[in-house]
Amino acid sequence: MATAAATISSANLRRPNPFTIYLKEARYEFLKCLRVPMYSVSTIAMPIMFYVLFGLVMGRQMIGSVSATAYLIPAYGTFGVMGASLFGTAATLASERSMGWLQMKRASPMPPFAYFFAKIVMSMTFSTIDVMLLLLLGFTFGGVHLPAIVATKLALTLIAGSIPFCAMGLAIGYFAGPTSAPAVINLFYLPMSFCSGLWMPLMFLPKFIQHLAVFLPPYHLSQLAFRLIGAGNGQPNLGHWEALAGFTMICLGIAWVGHLRDQKANG
Amino acid sequence: MSISQVLPISRRQISIPQPVARLEAVSKSYGNVQALVNFTFDVRAGELVALLGPNGAGKTTAIKLLLGLARPTTGRVSVFGGDPASVATHTRVGAMMQVGRVPETLRVGEHIDLFSSYYPNPLPMAETLAIAGIENLRDRRFGLLSGGQKQRVLFALAICGNPDLFFLDEPTVGLDVEGRHMLWDEIRKLLALGKTIVLTTHYLEEADALANRIAVINKGSIIAQGTPSEIKSRTSGKKIRCVTQLGIPVIKNLADVLDVQAERDAMVIHTRNAENSLRALLSLDREVSGIEVTSAGLEEAFLALTRDRN
Numbered sequence: 001m002a003t004a005a006a007t008i009s010s011a012n013l014r015r016p017n018p019f020t021i022y023l024k025e026a027r028y029e030f031l032k033c034l035r036v037p038m039y040s041v042s043t044i045a046m047p048i049m050f051y052v053l054f055g056l057v058m059g060r061q062m063i064g065s066v067s068a069t070a071y072l073i074p075a076y077g078t079f080g081v082m083g084a085s086l087f088g089t090a091a092t093l094a095s096e097r098s099m100g101w102l103q104m105k106r107a108s109p110m111p112p113f114a115y116f117f118a119k120i121v122m123s124m125t126f127s128t129i130d131v132m133l134l135l136l137l138g139f140t141f142g143g144v145h146l147p148a149i150v151a152t153k154l155a156l157t158l159i160a161g162s163i164p165f166c167a168m169g170l171a172i173g174y175f176a177g178p179t180s181a182p183a184v185i186n187l188f189y190l191p192m193s194f195c196s197g198l199w200m201p202l203m204f205l206p207k208f209i210q211h212l213a214v215f216l217p218p219y220h221l222s223q224l225a226f227r228l229i230g231a232g233n234g235q236p237n238l239g240h241w242e243a244l245a246g247f248t249m250i251c252l253g254i255a256w257v258g259h260l261r262d263q264k265a266n267g
Numbered sequence: 268m269s270i271s272q273v274l275p276i277s278r279r280q281i282s283i284p285q286p287v288a289r290l291e292a293v294s295k296s297y298g299n300v301q302a303l304v305n306f307t308f309d310v311r312a313g314e315l316v317a318l319l320g321p322n323g324a325g326k327t328t329a330i331k332l333l334l335g336l337a338r339p340t341t342g343r344v345s346v347f348g349g350d351p352a353s354v355a356t357h358t359r360v361g362a363m364m365q366v367g368r369v370p371e372t373l374r375v376g377e378h379i380d381l382f383s384s385y386y387p388n389p390l391p392m393a394e395t396l397a398i399a400g401i402e403n404l405r406d407r408r409f410g411l412l413s414g415g416q417k418q419r420v421l422f423a424l425a426i427c428g429n430p431d432l433f434f435l436d437e438p439t440v441g442l443d444v445e446g447r448h449m450l451w452d453e454i455r456k457l458l459a460l461g462k463t464i465v466l467t468t469h470y471l472e473e474a475d476a477l478a479n480r481i482a483v484i485n486k487g488s489i490i491a492q493g494t495p496s497e498i499k500s501r502t503s504g505k506k507i508r509c510v511t512q513l514g515i516p517v518i519k520n521l522a523d524v525l526d527v528q529a530e531r532d533a534m535v536i537h538t539r540n541a542e543n544s545l546r547a548l549l550s551l552d553r554e555v556s557g558i559e560v561t562s563a564g565l566e567e568a569f570l571a572l573t574r575d576r577n
Contacts, residue, residue: 103366
């Protein structure tokens, strides 16, 4: 009965376990997005479809020293992770922010970071599904052979690569409106993917794009992944990690400015 | 404070010397717009206080300040003697806000499960559903609900944590008459449990049906405060509409007339006492036609209240 609960004095209020809240928040964020076909189907289907068309169907030529089917796992893996993370954070944040739902959450005792934590975990989960499906297709139909340790490192690198794009998604989500968000995301997502060599190896792209690529985060993530299978530009990993870390910080900074701007506008 | 107001506190073994929530000389401006002006307001334990006012009067701003979603430009806001924005305060507060859209693909039960997990002593799910009257909606996706059902789910989210203090921002907006009365019953149940409730509304009828105390707000200030009967007695004027040859200055001097306005070919007379004013009017002008007498609405009530103040 509610009356029984009401007799508990404020002194012995126990706090709910924050760990439980974070997990529950993440689980429901995942369910929420899984049930939106626009998100769940397109973030999984797009990279898989590209891989089937350009990797499995188009034939078995070599790109540098590796087969196209192997080469395209890091490439479309990066593409998939980027899509899952950008749409998973920016699109949901933009809509929840503008419709008052974020405000409703802020009025509740939800730990403030649980909200963002949930979006990141959700994005990483979809990223994991993408990467696993690509590896599975590569192993079964693409004739790709990778030692287990390499495959594991490849998967973990790509999944960790979700974080910079979640940060970028938050930055976009705080400035884009609910209806414009998907368009704004695509304006970044598709050109960045192309210019980073995710659709077509960089060596086949014009020189100026090759110079531009070093400024793009998907380029750095894909290079980390390429290196694991013996492809890529062969530059040391540290620079790529640094570039991604720096990009993450810049995006979080922009997101923070957007957050403060919202706070000010609302109160 | 009367004994009845103190009782629910001692029953809950919490001793709070000050009111449960307080706005102290608060001003709040958004750019050039003054939403609240030197606003002082207390919420006492166990009462249901209604903030009554038209759209844009500052009701929602007051609620946002009490929820810590907005900071006052000047003045002080405290809830349970502490910072209204802190998580500790929020665990004792439930809020029903005007939300444009709630994630639509989650089921009602899932939304409640998540919100319940934020609180230290939430109600059992079955009880939350029962109080909000939505037992049969547990497995329904939010996006598939009707407007009234959505409103009840938002109410369920406000109560599921079993907090001591509720902020209900226009809880019955968009509901039909039946839905409104059902939600009123649910709000009364909370009050019976000794909860404290702050409710905003622009329906005088709603404030009258529920509140122990009404604060009438207009343009960011409290213009009247008291029990529903006190407020009503100050606003129980009538409106007479008629066609007459008498001029405005003459009508103004008739018995009990508060205000006169010409509306096309007719006169609209606000009066404290329709019978007295009509008798006077008829004795001066036997040709009066098209007489309509209606109760003064909230709009007239505000006019009357602001005039009282000036």
